[in-house]
Amino acid sequence: MKATDISRPDYFHKVVDCQWACPAHTPVPEYIRLIADKRYSDAYMINWKSNVFPGVLGRTCDRPCEPACRRGRVEEEPVAICRLKRVAADNKGDVVERMPQPAAALNGKKVACIGAGPASLTVARDLAPLGYEVHVFDGDKRAGGMIRSQIPRFRLPEEVIDEEVGFITRLGPVMHLEKWVDSLKDLMAEDYDAIFVGSGAPQGRDLDLPGRKEADANIHIGIQWLANVSFEHTNKIGRRVIVLGGGNTAMDCCRTARRLGGDDVKVIVRSGYEEMKASPWEKEDAVAEDIPILNYLVPKAFLHENGKLTGMVFEKVKAEYDDKGRRKLVPTGEPDETFECDDVLVAVGQENAFPWIERDCGLEFGKWDMPVVDEDTMQSSIPNVFFGGDAAFGPKNIIWAVAHGHAAAVSIDMFLSGEDVSQRPPPGVTITSQKMGIHEWSYDNDIANDVRYAVPHADKAARLKDIKMEAELGFDQELGFKEAQRCLNCDVQTVFNDKTCIECDACVDICPMDCITFTENGPEPELRQRLKQPATNPEQDIYVSPPLEETGRIMAKDEDVCLHCGLCAERCPTGAWDMQKYIIDIAQAGSCGRAG
Amino acid sequence: MTYILKPRMHHPALKTNALGLTRRDYEGKVSTLCAGCGHDSISAAIIQAAFELEVEPHRLAKMSGIGCSSKTPDYFLGQSHGFNTVHGRMPSVLTGANLANRDLIYLGVSGDGDSASIGLGQFAHSMRRGVNMTYIVENNGVYGLTKGQFSATSDKGSKSKKGVENTESGIDLVALALQLGATYVARSFSGDKGQLVPLIKGALRHHGPAFLDVISPCVAFNNHDGSTKSYDYVREHNEAVNRLDVITGQAAITAEYEPGELREVTQHDGSVLRLRKLGEDYDPTDRIAAANHVQESAAAGEISTGLLYVDPDASDLHDRLRTCETPLNQLSDADLVPGAKALAAINARLR
Numbered sequence: 001m002k003a004t005d006i007s008r009p010d011y012f013h014k015v016v017d018c019q020w021a022c023p024a025h026t027p028v029p030e031y032i033r034l035i036a037d038k039r040y041s042d043a044y045m046i047n048w049k050s051n052v053f054p055g056v057l058g059r060t061c062d063r064p065c066e067p068a069c070r071r072g073r074v075e076e077e078p079v080a081i082c083r084l085k086r087v088a089a090d091n092k093g094d095v096v097e098r099m100p101q102p103a104a105a106l107n108g109k110k111v112a113c114i115g116a117g118p119a120s121l122t123v124a125r126d127l128a129p130l131g132y133e134v135h136v137f138d139g140d141k142r143a144g145g146m147i148r149s150q151i152p153r154f155r156l157p158e159e160v161i162d163e164e165v166g167f168i169t170r171l172g173p174v175m176h177l178e179k180w181v182d183s184l185k186d187l188m189a190e191d192y193d194a195i196f197v198g199s200g201a202p203q204g205r206d207l208d209l210p211g212r213k214e215a216d217a218n219i220h221i222g223i224q225w226l227a228n229v230s231f232e233h234t235n236k237i238g239r240r241v242i243v244l245g246g247g248n249t250a251m252d253c254c255r256t257a258r259r260l261g262g263d264d265v266k267v268i269v270r271s272g273y274e275e276m277k278a279s280p281w282e283k284e285d286a287v288a289e290d291i292p293i294l295n296y297l298v299p300k301a302f303l304h305e306n307g308k309l310t311g312m313v314f315e316k317v318k319a320e321y322d323d324k325g326r327r328k329l330v331p332t333g334e335p336d337e338t339f340e341c342d343d344v345l346v347a348v349g350q351e352n353a354f355p356w357i358e359r360d361c362g363l364e365f366g367k368w369d370m371p372v373v374d375e376d377t378m379q380s381s382i383p384n385v386f387f388g389g390d391a392a393f394g395p396k397n398i399i400w401a402v403a404h405g406h407a408a409a410v411s412i413d414m415f416l417s418g419e420d421v422s423q424r425p426p427p428g429v430t431i432t433s434q435k436m437g438i439h440e441w442s443y444d445n446d447i448a449n450d451v452r453y454a455v456p457h458a459d460k461a462a463r464l465k466d467i468k469m470e471a472e473l474g475f476d477q478e479l480g481f482k483e484a485q486r487c488l489n490c491d492v493q494t495v496f497n498d499k500t501c502i503e504c505d506a507c508v509d510i511c512p513m514d515c516i517t518f519t520e521n522g523p524e525p526e527l528r529q530r531l532k533q534p535a536t537n538p539e540q541d542i543y544v545s546p547p548l549e550e551t552g553r554i555m556a557k558d559e560d561v562c563l564h565c566g567l568c569a570e571r572c573p574t575g576a577w578d579m580q581k582y583i584i585d586i587a588q589a590g591s592c593g594r595a596g
Numbered sequence: 597m598t599y600i601l602k603p604r605m606h607h608p609a610l611k612t613n614a615l616g617l618t619r620r621d622y623e624g625k626v627s628t629l630c631a632g633c634g635h636d637s638i639s640a641a642i643i644q645a646a647f648e649l650e651v652e653p654h655r656l657a658k659m660s661g662i663g664c665s666s667k668t669p670d671y672f673l674g675q676s677h678g679f680n681t682v683h684g685r686m687p688s689v690l691t692g693a694n695l696a697n698r699d700l701i702y703l704g705v706s707g708d709g710d711s712a713s714i715g716l717g718q719f720a721h722s723m724r725r726g727v728n729m730t731y732i733v734e735n736n737g738v739y740g741l742t743k744g745q746f747s748a749t750s751d752k753g754s755k756s757k758k759g760v761e762n763t764e765s766g767i768d769l770v771a772l773a774l775q776l777g778a779t780y781v782a783r784s785f786s787g788d789k790g791q792l793v794p795l796i797k798g799a800l801r802h803h804g805p806a807f808l809d810v811i812s813p814c815v816a817f818n819n820h821d822g823s824t825k826s827y828d829y830v831r832e833h834n835e836a837v838n839r840l841d842v843i844t845g846q847a848a849i850t851a852e853y854e855p856g857e858l859r860e861v862t863q864h865d866g867s868v869l870r871l872r873k874l875g876e877d878y879d880p881t882d883r884i885a886a887a888n889h890v891q892e893s894a895a896a897g898e899i900s901t902g903l904l905y906v907d908p909d910a911s912d913l914h915d916r917l918r919t920c921e922t923p924l925n926q927l928s929d930a931d932l933v934p935g936a937k938a939l940a941a942i943n944a945r946l947r
Binding site (some may be wrong): 074440446447449505533534536551563565569570573574 | 607610631636637641660815
């Protein structure tokens with residue numbers, strides 16, 4: 001193998017699995033350390049800079065960081081990163097002072113954002129302080145987009161949304177609420193220098209089955225129904241409710257139905273429990289509220305009497321896999337199953353809809369009638385029209401919308417400064433030794449053996465009665481501290497200096513995870529097998545040194561399960577190992593010195 | 597030393613041996629020696645050897661004297677018996693323990709001060725008496741605990757950290773052990789576990805006095821230019837006579853060897869020492885040739901390592917004294933107090 005080039009920003013970034021997995025690349029270990037230190041406002045600001053909605057995301061994020069967390073590979077469960085974010089948000093002080101101020105003067109350039117959801121608001125936050133005149137359009141009365149319309153209040157209180165949306169609106173974007181954009185052509189004809197489309201995926205998929213029309217009064221499309229509940233147009237539902245679908249929207253629907261009078265609510269899904277799209281914790285939360293999830297049942301028909309829904313018929317299926325591992329659901333041949341119900345909520349997916357984009361406006365559409373958008377720059381085929389969030393590549397989640405917003409803001413800023421948007425600004429990287437004394441480090445390198453702490457919930461009977469009562473209480477400061485201590489500080493990197501190594505083996509002997517091997521070099525697949533513990537996780541890199549002076553061997557370290565405990569560095573007599581904190585700052589709009 | 601304990605967590609794929617123990621189960625407390633000390637590597641090698649040999653921790657007793665080396669039994673085999681004795685007196689205490697309970701595996705750990713200075717007599721007599729033990733000297737050539745004076749094993753002409761030359765002759769413990777009757781004699785280097793671990797395994801399975809001289813650089817006081825026990829010097833002058841594999845059970849030969857390249861020695865307990873020759877033909881069963889070889893290579897400025905001598909049919913102290921086969925703690929009252937009749941019979945024999 002070639003010696004690892006640790007000056008490449010990606011190398012150590014990838015070791016910080018959580019940050020690498022986060023679409024917005026939030027510096028997770030850095031803010032977790034601050035939470036352990038009770039510096040909640042500092043922790044909040046680190047989050048806010050990267051992901052814009054820490055309070056919202058600390059309750060609702062899809063948490064791509066957690067399956068990536070190294071802790072999940074060295075023991076059972078990852079660090080509860082998402083809920084620690086909430087600890088920072090819940091306990092922060094007044095942070096407005098620390099945020100960017102509205103631009104002192106406008107730079108004369110106008111940007112329109114369509115939709116006031118997380119993607120558009122991120123664009124507004126990034127561009128408004130730089131002097132751009134940002135106009136945000138939304139059909140709803142209040143800004144927030146799906147954060148406000150689709151996520152139930154018992155998961156995300158109104159105040160949290162108001163506060164974090166408020167942090168952005170105070171930066172001075174012009175908010176055009178209850179203003180539905182119905183023509184891209186018209187908007188392009190106005191004097192905007194750039195347009196950002198962050199209009200989401202607002203159309204819930206319907207199920208065209210026998211009886212659908214006849215029983216229409218009691219069949220509701222999930223996301224529309226959730227929005228109606230959210231805006232208080234709907235406040236009750238039948239006693240017996242069937243929710244169709246296995247995604248997070250279905251989970252929100254069933255839990256909402258439980259709070260609006262449904263005492264016999266069940267979720268019925270085509271696939272098996274494991275393959276359901278909903279996040280595992282959302283499924284668990286639903287089950288904990290006495291909502292059974294029935295699997296391998298394909299909806300066949302709505303039953304109705306005198307124009308009123310009475311139940312649904314399902315075909316029983318089983319999963320079969322072909323040679324390529326593709327799943328097919330095939331009927332079991334057993335008799336169909338019928339479930340009685342008063343209402344059905346259809347949450348079987350959502351779609352993009354661009355009826356307001358004229359197909360002759362010059363915008364190129366590709367597969368599935370989706371606009372062609374560059375994945376790095378978010379630029380469409382019209383150079384000054386950018387996309388982000390669910391509008392760009394179909395339904396994803398809030399954190400992806402934020403990441404798209406940041407990328408689009410960088411592009412818009414570059415584009416309107418006459419630069420090539422494909423030349424992305426590099427990240428800022430700092431790496432500093434954490435050594436404070438012979439055996440002292442500036443971070444807590446002692447490994448906590450605690451298993452993951454569960455988030456306390458409000459009393460079940462009480463919360464099921466009140467749709468606005470937040471179901472989760474969140475970690476308090478003490479639990480937050482304990483959970484924070486589980487973080488392995490993966491951003492404190494093991495940095496090796498081959499010039500000072502004397503090959504005494506001290507690091508090899510002390511390493512609790514057997515990550516380090518001194519051996520002859522070889523091709524990677526073969527070398528991986530030869531390490532003290534074979535490196536079987538190909539997604540994790542091997543850190544390889546140049547040949548060592550004394551024996552010509554190399555140092556090979558498997559990054560996979562390193563605890564970042566620093567014992568290699570403590571036992572190293574020559575300081576050939578050092579623990580160095582690696583901070584990578586992903587470039588945002590204006591970070592290239594073009595502010596204003 | 598470190599301020600934190602070594603984390604309990606281990607690699608998720610860490611192997612277990614037939615006893616269901618991982619290598620980590622053979623560890624002890626965290627070392628308080630200087631960072632980079634060769635002794636810690638020897639401790640790691642002992643841990644590895646005990647794990648591979650599937651030693652039941654409670655069937656092993658580790659004994660030591662005083663010194664940096666003699667602290668190390670605290671850092672390995674934390675579930676085994678241990679006795680940290682008086683300076684230089686490990687061999688006597690170990691001999692006594694061995695006479696009382698011959699069923700345990702005895703591991704003596706000592707240093708060049710403990711064995712070549714204050715304890716030289718004890719070392720000599722335990723070897724010539726043939727105590728069934730593994731005797732490891734962690735040899736760094738200096739008194740590390742008292743800040744780096746030359747020890748009795750420092751080579752004549754080698755230099756201290758401050759540049760002072762040693763004018764006295766060094767004791768070669770390997771040469772002594774060969775002369776005194778050790779029946780398994782090896783030399784190794786703390787920086788070469790590939791060589792050291794099998795040598796320890798072979799010694800633990802040897803029936804008779806097994807002596808290992810392990811050169812173990814003192815990073816604080818004896819790892820400079822002019823030292824003959826530094827990492828650099830030992831790596832440059834290391835001449836291994838063979839490469840050892842210890843085969844217990846029926847492991848097949850995994851690699852292809854040229855005829856004559858392998859020599860197999862079956863020990864008393866059935867374990868096979870498989871020796872791969874390096875360089876010129878070396879017969880590790882010829883004690884006089886071994887003694888010559890060690891001295892010739894020392895004269896040539898080389899450090900001869902590997903399994904230098906083994907007598908697979910060796911006897912031990914118990915064999916020679918014809919002691920009873922049962923450990924003393926397992927003898928019943930009836931065995932120990934045979935009664936007046938038996939006493940009369942013995943007295944009659946002596947009249």
